[in-house]
Amino acid sequence: MNRLRKILSWFFVCSYAILCPMLIVYALGYVKGGLIILDVTPPEAEVEIAGQTLTGPWPKTISRLPTENLQAHVQAPGHGEMTREVSVTRGEATVLDHLLLLPDPLVPRVVIPDTTFSHLQALDGTSHLLLTKTKGPTLLAFDWKKGEAVPVLPSDSELNAAPVKHIDTVDGSESAVVWFRHKKHGGAVVDLSHTPAVVRVVPELAGKNPPKILWGGINPEAFFLVEKGYVRRAFKKNKGAAVEEVEDGSQLIGSSTWRGFGMGDSELYGLDASWQLRRMDRFGTPLNTDEPEPRAEEVEKARLLFGEKEFFSIIPINDEAFFFLGENGTLLQNQLPHQLVGENVKIRGAKLAPNSGRALIWQPNKAGIINEPIPRRHRGGQLQPGRVVRWFYEKGSNIRAAYFVHDGSHALLLDGDRVLLVELFPGVIAAKREITKVKSGSSIAYSEESGTLFFLDAKRGQLNALRLLPETKVKTPAAKISVIKPAP
Incomplete structure (x- = not known):
């Protein structure tokens, strides 16, 4: 034991003698x-x-x-x-x-040979794409993990030959709302979590002025119809058929009109008639009933901030921070500064980074990034400033889509029909590179999980895959189109 003490003592003495002078000299x-x-x-x-x-x-x-x-x-x-x-x-x-470093040269791969498409729609956060054609089955679903491409509708469906006007999606949801050019049916909910896909015809989505439809988040089994400020919770009815009607009747959320609505992972959010944020459970039951009514000056301040003409989508960042994106492009937040962009700046789209408070925003001619706020000491206390926008790409022509790439260090932009990769390093002039062109008017999809960009090539409109990040365990096999038999 004494010998061990001597060894340890000499070890610490020698370490002190060696390290201490080095630290002093460095200091x-x-x-x-x-x-x-x-x-x-x-x-x-x-x-x-x-x-x-x-x-x-x-x-x-x-x-x-x-x-x-x-x-x-x-x-x-x-x-x-x-x-x-x-x-x-x-x-x-x-x-x-x-x-x-990108591969050199960048060589895309045709995913579905001998088939051309008119449009591509990503279901971001999933492995699904929706593809439209002008002939034959007009709507196909492609799963890039399985390498399967199948028509969404049975061959005997009256919607099968109807042209697709546009498709609405929600990040992380395997459902989409497909709007058809059809005399009887306007929009249908397509659920790709089933094989084959379940298509639910929604009578309320027919007509010249259909309601806005919201879904996802805490309510995977229901969706919400927003019309003239009223929000109704409509239930899905699964009979196992490939095409089915939505159950008659719906539940009105709240007793008055809403000026905004949104969904999170655990709560529903509404902007009430006095522009105050309200929290609700998945059934629309208020959670903050004990909060005092806002003062008249608070209501007037909120009215001037939000205005009275726009309906806002509420985007939760965390439990305390929210973005409010108006249908006319106004972007606000519930922290200072409340107005994220200029009064006349209209935002076309916004995308949150997974598990982060960062966001990409874009308008037709420029794109920006919203970073997490940095706490700063102010007069002995902590001042928590709100998020601000840093524009990293300007003088664009028609920015239509954007994605975070490589853990948010880069951004993919679809500007017109050009796809650009832009660096997002702070304090550095953003380096950008054009990596491909797409079919005129079509969109793109990017999966961070596989590091792959999906697009329709400019010459033929075939579905292509272009790998930007190194090989991962998730690969995209070559696909063949299967046929769905008519429902019995």
């Missing part, structure tokens, strides 16, 4: 080294910096670098190359992560 500034943390994709990439050549595995930490602006040159076999400038500061760690 006094005699060692002017810096630190960089590097993370690069693909894994086989190599980085040249300050006379060193570094290889994976990544991430990697480099120390004792000169405190100056350094050039980091990144390259990988079968990929492109890039050079990034990084500023090294003594005593601080500089992070240079999520560097992405």
Whole structure:
């Protein structure tokens, strides 16, 4: 035991004698080294910096670098190359992560041979795409995990030959609302969680002015019809048939008109007649009944902020933070500053990053990112500023879709018929690259899970897949179109 004590004592004495002078010298500034943390994709990439050549595995930490602006040159076999400038500061760690080298050349792959399509609609957050054709079965469902493409409707359905006007979707939902050019039926709910898909004809969606329809979130078994500020909860009726009617009757949510409505994972949200946010359970029962009625000045302030002409979609970010996206493009938040964009700026679309408070927003000519707010100390306390918009892409022509890529370090933009990949590094001029063109007027789909972009090629309108991130366990096999037999 005494011998062990002596060994440990000498170990600590030697460690102190060696480390203490080094710490003192470093603290006094005699060692002017810096630190960089590097993370690069693909894994086989190599980085040249300050006379060193570094290889994976990544991430990697480099120390004792000169405190100056350094050039980091990144390259990988079968990929492109890039050079990034990084500023090294003594005593601080500089992070240079999520560097992405694309395959070179970028070669798309035809997923469904010998078949052309007119439009593609993503069901984001799922493995499903909806594809429309001008001849034959007009609507097909494609599962990129299974490599299966099947007509949505039975061959004897009266909707089968009806042209598709447009398709509405909700992120993370396997259902979509398909609007047909049909005399009798306007819109139908298509549920791709079943095989074959279940199509529910909704009588209320017929006519010249159909109600707005919302679904997803906490209520997978129901959807909501919004008309003139009234919200009704309509129930789905599953008889096992491929095409079925929605159950007659619906439940009115709330006793008065709403100025906004939205769904989260655990609650429903409504913006009531006095522009106050109300929380409800999945059945529409109020949860915050004990809250005092707003004062007249609060109601007037909210009225001036929201206006009286728009109905707002409520987008929950977390339990306390919400976005409000108006049907005319107004974007607001319930934190300061309430107005995220200028009064005359109309937002065309918004997409939240998974498990994050970040969001992509876009209008026809520019795209921006909304980051998480950073708490800042203010007069001895903590001031929690609201989110602000940083525009990273301007002078666009007709931005129609956007996606986060590579854990949010990049963004995919569909501008007109061009698909662009744009870097989102703060404080750096955004580097952008055109990676492909799509069929005129068609859309795109991107899966972060597989790192793959899906699109209709500009020449023929065939479904193509283009891998942007390294190989994962999730692959897209070649697909064949199956036929659904008529319902008995």
